[in-house]
Every structure is written in structure tokens, then in C-alpha cells.
Amino acid sequence: MADTATRTMIRTQGRKATVAFGGRRSGQRHPLVATAMVLPLAALLLFFFGGWDAVVTQASSVGVMLGR
Template identity: 80%
Template sequence: MAATASRTMIRTQGRKAFAAFGVRRPGTRHPLVATAMVLPVAALLMVAFGGWQAVVTQASSVGVMLGR
């Protein structure tokens, strides 16, 4: 019983620490927000390294994997 109470207390303190900095718990970011964060970096890397063919190949692979 005491071990469960201490784990609950530690989790509660962790949540409070995240809330104090205005950060949500890890792993709760909306997929559209994650996409919006990744796309500019992906575009920059694509332009910097001339990876048009690699982008097309990866997009095609993801499309097949998703069944589209």
C-alpha cells in the first residue's frame, strides 16, 4: 500500500512540474502540431541536400504503408 501511495505522489509531483512550465505530459502532442513542426525542417533538409528523389521515395513508401 505504501509503495502505491509513493508512486502516486511522485507522478503528481511530475505533473505539477510540467504544468508549472506550461508543458503538457510527454507524448500528448497532437499529430497536426507535430507535422507542422517537422515539415519546415524536412523542407530545409530537402533543399540543402537536394533530396527530391529521396523525398519521393519515402513519400511513396509511407503511402504504401498507410494503404493509400
């Protein structure tokens, strides 16, 4: 028979420790925090790979689609 009680106890103890240190149980972060984390990396990738033209083209096409 599988020893599931021990594994369950270990998992719940880990969750309690995470909550005690200020973590969230849901595992989701606020969209603004996620955006703030991604934007610097996106800017670096645009700069190093020269993607400004692609961004302008995509933004223009989205603007045309929204204008219809």
C-alpha cells in the first residue's frame, strides 16, 4: 500500500512555511508586477536584435484592426 500520508504532511508543511514567509497560496502574481518584470527584458531583446521595425509594424497593424 502506498504511503500517501507522509507525502501529504510534507506538502502541507511546505505550504505553511511559504505562507509564513509572506508568500501566497494561489501562486499568481499581480499583472503589474509581471509586466514590470518582463518589460526590461523585452527592451533589451528589442535593442540587441533590432526589433524596433517589427514592433512598429505590429502596432500599426493592430491600430488598423481596431480602427475598423
